[in-house]
Amino acid sequence: MTATRIHLVLAALMGFVGVALLAAAAHVALDPGHAQTAGQMLMFHASVVMGATAARKGGYLQDALARIALSAIILGACLFSADLARRGFSGEALFPRAAPIGGWFMLGGWLGLTIAALTAKRA
Template identity: 40%
Template sequence: MHSQTHTVFILAGGVAGAAGVALSAVAAHAGGGNVGTAASFLLAHAPALLAIGLLGGNRVLSAGGAILLAGLALFCGDLLMRHYAGTRLFPMSAPIGGTAMIAGWLVIAASALAGRGRP
């Protein structure tokens, strides 16, 4: 049985994957570099979010997944706001999101040192 945290990661991974496919179609038919970039990031990170949700792990892994998810939302949200609304999500949201994704991946890597069996 999955905890509520794992359910969130599975849901986020599924939504990111679906959004990535839909935005890829938009980018292919209507153009738009920011839309294509957002689609690529969503598709690249969806499997990681699904894996975190399905495999579970320790608190460090969950924290890394949360940081990754927040960064993905900020980065892609900013790119899509620029494309569709002509404005930024908020100043520095894409760089903050990108930095958070990098940090999330590093925390995920560090989770291997934390031990899988710890709560």
């Protein structure tokens, strides 16, 4: 499977889980705020991954760097959201510092996309 397809499939799954978390936050979460934030982070970043993947395929992002950046955003959003979701439903962390580590991956991914846009061959 190509990186493009993997990124798109993971983005679609992030959107699916994001919607499910938002619904669960409204109805069954012990801490709805954590669960809602987890769902929102997945929804927002799913859209980013889809759009940036299209921009990468169109030549508007430097390919190799964009692939790495998109992978970092996916990993970070999933890690961050998994930690918040677990806190929202069980009151326990996924593992120590999981959310901040996920946040750093997302930030790194966003910075990587910025550099990929600045260094793309297509203007």
